[in-house]
Amino acid sequence: MENKVSRWCLVSMASIPLVMTLGNSMLIPVLPIFEKKVGITSFQSSTIITSYSVAAIFLIPVAGYLSDRFGRKIVILPSLVLAFIGGLIAGFSSWKVDDPFIWITIGRVLQGIGAAGATPIILPLVGDLYKGDDEKASSCLGIIETSNTFGKVLSPILGSLFAVFLWFLPFFSISFFSLISIILVFFFIKVPKGEEEEPQPFKQFLQKTKDIFKQEGKWLYPVFLLGVYAMLVLFAVLFFMSDILEKIHQIKGVKKGFVLAIPLFTLCIAAFVTGKKIKGDTAVMKWVLVIALIMMSASVVFVGYVSEKIILLLIVTSVLGTAIGGMLPTLDALITEGIEKGERGTITSFYSSSRFIGVAAGPPVMSLLMKEYLNMGYMAGGAIGAILLLIVWFLIKPEKRANKTKNA
Template identity: 90%
Template sequence: MASIPLVMTLGNSMLIPVLPIFEKKVGITSFQSSTIITSYSVAAIILIPVAGYLSDRFGRKLIILPSLVLAFIGGLIAGFSSWKLEDPFFWITIGRILQGMGAAGATPIILPLVGDLYKDDDEKASSCLGIIETSNTFGKVLSPILGSLFAVFLWFLPFFSISFFSLISIVLVFFFIKVPKGKKEEPQPFKQFLKKTKEIFKQEGKWLYPVFLLGAYAMLILFAVLFFMSDILEKTHNIEGVKKGFVLAIPLFTLCVSAFLTGKKIKGDTTVMKWVLVIALIMVSASVIFVGYVNEKLFLLLVVTSILGTAIGGMLPTLDALITEGIEKEERGTITSFYSSSRFIGVAAGPPLMSLLMKEYLNISYIASGALGGLLLFLVLVLIKPEKSGDQTKTA
């Protein structure tokens, strides 16, 4: 299961450090090169809820495997068009859209699958979610390094590598994930599905909406800061290429370790989960406001962003666990898919927002980010109220 978020993270983040090379080789503008990333994310955002609905009705594995095949095919299309065509941009974009569709049908389905496999063991479920988030983050750590290394040999090799990694994940999922056999049910009519989804949001929305906002906020801050660091490391500190990838990996490594340890410690206890979120939001709000002020001092910048990474690493598996353990199995895929869409929105919005704000409003934007974290902290304190039994998340 952990191979899936690893592959999908590599599939997107690995291309970011080599976009300038693509611009020169394909003869495209910076805006066009950015669509290589955004086409992936937009396709995922749109289709994730559909994949969640289908997984609830037809089974997790039955949706995950074809989705991984789509990611495999998308990588081949993007790679071969870059290799063989004189003007490959259109087909690269088609390949990236297919990869985004694959991400939509694979990554968000992992969360409800964990709930299905460990439905009677909250401790194992939380631990597994921590490993999955660690794998996701480990992919972010590897991405800038691997992307730069592959591009040294062939500029279009990152596209083919995505297909290779997807093939490995297909084999692992096919042979090693054994979904428990339950009573087969007829697929729910779509109108009934919409009605049921509305009922869930009406009943559970008080704590679900803050969880969605937290997921979007965490990824927005993470990718905005990474984009800023990537730019500032070259322009201010003259750190480029693979060396820059290793420096970027430092705060991501702290995120990775934090996600793993948090998944081990929360053990299905929603009271603990709430206070992990409270502490993490305090850390995020307190650290993000200093990013702009310390950007010229590399050591201080890495200290601040490492604190930020640690906090976000604590948030991610906690949010996963809240939804996985707070929603019934029949609707879990749908709800986790909406949550995954909110995270993709943060990923897609972070870099372009930072590119617009960092020239004139850098410190103001980070102070505003800290204030937003404070507002979300208030929502967590007021709206996320675990039952005394610790079995399920409830709201005020």
């Protein structure tokens, strides 16, 4: 029996990655302000992003297992509440505490735990709702990923705008957006009836997970690596741009937010179009990944060289954004459509965890490379992309995957 998914259910699902993206990306343009107001170094300010992501990395697989065992919605709602509380702690400590860095970090860790329990559960939830309809699932995943990337477009603009009024207002705004998402999820996401299965014992779960990685590892591991690579490059470049737009180009405040949003806008458009076009076709997915990796590898090496010429910088980073936008919904679809429902939450959670590794590593790696090894770092990024291109070409086999998906 086909499950009808209402528009409000789609909006509710899309609100979760939107809120979690705002929770991280909104702070990137205001990190230089945090450094001055709190009296911290560039590396310390990068840990405001990293603390959120590190918490998520370790807890996402746990959330995936719990969602398979107890249900998607039961895990999502408490996680959103934690994100709400984390924003309040970070905001109030910035407002009232003399030396707030530790308390901001604690608030960010709580938000990361919230992200761990909410964001990765959306992918298997889409698979549950559209079971047996890969085309609709791909289209929905495109909308979800577009919401995620649209959050990235809004983030620098909103973060810069809020910071104009109060430098710590972005923290409070995260709690406000989390509250909206809590209300939407509570009222509009309906768990499909008759789909529940008897939860498997933990020992059996571990064995099944090992078996999946043994059987599907040839294509799963490359997908995980691509998730790490895409997010590491994206957040490293955004952190770098946030810094140089102020220091070299004297672009600050809301204007900086709009400039940062340009490559993210191309990412958003590419994610939306890709989600509509791939339609569960693994052969098309492989070619999207190949083309995206060629574009990424070719463009990332030039970011440092063109950083002093704003137009060229925006052209290069927009090409990079387009490539990442094409890659993300494709990776989502490969995993969601290639893994059976009972293990989908766990496997997609490992994938989401891999993406958070990239998010966590990007800003601190860039803060260490910026002073002396900038261009060398970007060239290394291009070389890694070329290696991943070869891995995708030889290890992701569309024909075999397509058959497996149909038989699942």
